[in-house]
Amino acid sequence: MSKSIKIVKVLAASGVGSFFFDDQAAIKAGAARDGAAYLGEAVTPGYAHVREPSESVSVMLVLSDGYVAVGDCASVQYSGVGGREPRFHARQLAQQIEQDLGPRLLDLDIRRFRDAAAQAEAWISESIASRRAAAYGVSQALLNATAHAAGHHVMARVIKDEWALSDPLAAVPIYAQSGDDRHANVDKMILKGVPILPHGLINTLELVGPEGAELERYVRWIVARIKQLRTQPDYRPRIHLDVYGMVGALVQGSPDRTADILQRVEAAAGPFPLTIEHPLDAGSRDAQIKDLARLRQVLRARRSQVKIVADEWANTAEDINLFAVNQSADLIQVKTPDLGSIHNTIDAILDCHRHGVGPVLGGTCAETELSARATVHIGIATRVAQMLAKPGMGFDEGYTIVLNEMNRALRLDAYLDSAAA
Template sequence: MKRSHPWWLLLLKVEDMSRSITIQKVIASPGVGSFFFDDQAAIKAGAQRDGAAYKGKAQTPGFQAVREPAESVSVMLVLSDGYIAKGDCASVQYTGVGGREPRFHAAQLAAQIEQNLAPQLWGVDVRSFRRTAGYAEKVIDGLFESKRAAAYGVSQALLDAAAHAAGHHLMAQVVKDEWGIESQLAAVPIYGQCGDERYTNVDKMILKRVPVMPHGLINTRELVGADGAALETYIGWLRARIAQLRSSHDYEPVIHLDVYGLIGAVAAGSIDKTADIIQRLESAAGPHLLRIEHPLDAGGRDAQIAALAKLRQMLKARGSKVGIIADEWANTAEDVHLFVKAGAVDMVQIKTPDLGSLHNSIDAILDCHQHGVGPVLGGTCAETDLSARATTNIGVATGVTQMLAKPGMGFDEGFNIVFNEMNRVLRSAKALNLADV
């Protein structure tokens, strides 16, 4: 196939050809994610659990069943010096809702990458991640239906390639250098995700002194209960269990719960009643700080911003210190900007697969910092070890407020991957005299 590029792409092909490292081949292999793609609309409509499966009919376009195995695509860039840079395309557990693109199918996406994207990347110099990521995103936008999933994996490989070209192999340092981040590479708090094992996995988190926990996966009305009673009971158990199992009194983790809009649903859409429930939950959590992710769902981005702003203002006026976190409807860097500019939330989950190319996540994180809003570097249980390591480097470089232990729903594995990658980066940077850490 002929290698043709627009004239301006020559800017990506370097001034000093003696030092250039270019893409010579693009390979893509279908893979699996670490959990499942779940049809959230069907689950909210009453699909019943049956062991690890769900009974009922799919409702979201792209799904054949309510629960389907998560998929991934590994993107491999063979460089001119023989190095193979890698990244994984992935999508979130609840695809196709909340403004997100439909689920992708790995075999189809891998074929598209090799057939349609590869010719556009041949010969591209990889030394500037920010520049190549922007170019690749534009190409992908014109070629793919699963734009964000594709750009997510390709950008990880490009970041890996840029770190290799720099000689130090630290993706975090590439981010710090290219965005001009003055702060040093530093450890950030990790928050654990318990999945459906809301008790056993909490014990593991306490024993491992996880600073933010447990996410909770509060995805059915029953888990919230009438007027929040069931969730209040669970938070009370959390507080007691922490006190019982912690090894020292200086361990006081933040309690972070993702409620998938269900507090608002239980409150019949009333923001007043939603605030009442949240205040009771805050009392149950004391002395631990409480963060609530996606407390209500207003059905669209602008409506969500308005509703969360009203809720947050109401809580602050009542003296509440609960952190309100945006999730659904904050799917792009532009969306995140609108949430933080409006002062609608205390924190925003930067759900990395939803933002596509990694440079968008970096921009969104720095935008949060600029507006005094805490960036939560999230993602999904449906990702891979490779994507988790790449985003860990971003969290370390940008100093996020907290960073999800991912992938998977078993907790131990995701915590292992993120914690160890963070420490590898920091120790390597110090040993190589790249950072004062």
């Protein structure tokens, strides 16, 4: 590890994300879908329209040996709601990173990522309003810089070493999302042997149907396609559906009645294990913790094997800790942009492990290929329960980015171990 490598310049370039920023509050209030757009007025601060192109900022740390370490600032699709930071504007954020933060980053010692990321996050909190988005991208670039300074360029190795993780790097199951194309993308997932599918984007009451009839019908169709299209008889993917709180909304938030519907969907899944993400939305963090815990207790009392994923209201490391401590879910989605600096994501994942809760390394369709590749290294170092294929809503692109980065990192890690032996 070279002591002479330093940051000599910080650059930032505005860009786009892989999907959109959507004003969820306006959509829930009745903004109508019009093709790829939404009609109506925005209601959440920071939005001029209900749907706006997602944005990103590439952070480039120019090092003294000429290497440029990179990371991308990004935010989630539904920025500004559910306790989340308001949406950012890329040109403004890029200017702030270069002019306000850049000079301070020149003093960082990049040999220790964890320390550097924490210090950078503190400086960001003092000077930048979109602190989580900024810290997300800056920390990725710092991790890249530390891996370069170490001479091996495997970011997962830095995480493993600095958090003193004893297990070797390992592949983790990838969870794919279909977007609105809920049928053709399922076929693609089955043909490619994806272990966890399809997300489904079940974000309206119509997609759930009376007493869950439409959701049950969709799951029966998925099961039929798996049996028809699988090329290996032992291919048994987990069916994971994100229902955006719609099941609970259908039954006025009742955990018991939500459980009734989930059990019918579980029966439709037959031999394939079922996971339901965000089955209900209780309107606040504490109420969400309480109602999800109740739902989980009801399901277990009925001997249901449905797994529940906490999503909304589990945004920060503190939130995730409370969900885990209270055993409110079988799994918790750790939404990487919402946690800001990626050292917080690592801490949150390890906290889930300590409490026997499965961490889902998530994120958003609205981020970039660069941020997706960086978070892959977190997943294989911390051995998450599953890792989201991202970014975008098209399946193929996100799956390719995440799977290939995972395989590259693991192959290089194995080579470095053999070369050192």
